């Protein structure tokens with residue numbers, strides 16, 4: 001098994017670097033944004049369950065389960081959105097840089113600076129979209145408001161990046177200290193060492209931007225999806241019972257689970273859970289709208305004329321609530337709509353179920369996202385009942401990612417006490 005992991009890991013790094021080089025050359029040749037190729041390549045191999053089969057159980061066992069145990073023992077109220085952010089950030093760091101941030105372990109100590117910086121930057125980007133350009137540019141010039149936060153966010157990202165680079169370079173200067181697994185499983189080591197594929201290592205800023213993009217794309221979206229999923233579940237206790245029954249049948253036939261011994265492929269058997277996640281993503285897509293600008297003048301199917309100056313906003317959030325797309329019951333949480341008469345998953349076209357975008361820009365981490373979410377949800381639902389603090393306000397944040405403005409406060413009650 002270990003050997004198989006290693007083979008897939010090498011393939012990942014090679015494909016990642018090869019596609020980076022292809023993307024880069026296409027970009028310079030045509031002046032077009034071809035970075036999606038890079039991410040498609042990354043995902044193609046990262047999607048290998050063999051590869052992530054090591055990382056996910058590791059961080060569940062060493063990070064999530066002990067933390068949940070502590071929280072439930074102490075009976076304290078926890079911000080689930082923050083917890084999910086830490087978990088997904090830990091995962092994202094391992095695939096992006098190989099670095100273990102121990103972010104789950106410091107829940108009681110400090111705010112996790114990097115994800116917070118990303119959140120602040122996302123809010124500033126949202127503000128740039130909705131307020132007049134002259135206004136945010138003035139704010140930037142004066143160094144006030146969201147623009148000040150944006151600048152501070154970059155300082156934190158740069159600091160984080162400098163630290164990652166120095167850790168990595170120190171390890172690389174003493175190759176004996178790099179574990180085989182680390183060398184295989186993360187993108188940064190690939191950038192720095194596989195000159196045979198990639199030629200020269202790209203500039204620090206290019207690496208920083210790509211790695212930051214990967215961290216952001218993995219962490220913010222998945223933690224947002226998990227938060228809205230548990231919020232919806234609290235309003236639909238019948239679905240919680242159904243998921244729990246399914247998990248016991250296919251994943252954890254025994255009582256309390258302290259070690260995640262499940263084979264991640266078993267997660268594919270959880271049809272109802274998959275349906276419930278799709279339903280949560282339909283109602284609360286982590287990327288609630290997407291902006292596109294035509295490369296040349298064109299006519300939309302609606303008859304609208306568009307050109308290079310037209311910004312087209314496609315709102316996945318609104319689409320999920322349109323009766324013309326999902327039927328009269330579009331506002332209801334109904335996992336059943338995703339299940340066929342034969343009991344399988346009903347697949348919907350990506351331009352209808354738009355949470356992961358569609359076409360060449362479809363999210364390359366979709367399958368990983370599902371696996372991550374299923375692993376964490378099954379662990380929580382089998383061992384605990386999540387009791388939300390009823391008086392806590394749950395409202396969306398104004399940002400480019402649909403997060404909860406005040407987090408999701410809850411108690412975690414053990415089912416096996």
Ligand code: HEM
Nearest residue numbers: 039217218221222225286287355356357361363365368369
């Ligand atoms: C619920 C989970 C997730 C959702 C809803 C989601 C959604 C999306 C969407 C809508 C896009 C397209 C953005 C655009 O073109 O403007 C995207 C891009 C992307 N996603 Fe995901 N994603 C999720 C999880 C993940 C995970 C787990 C990974 C990595 C392992 C990942 C990696 C990426 C990357 C690398 C891109 C490309 C970014 C770019 O082109 O600049 N995503 N995602």
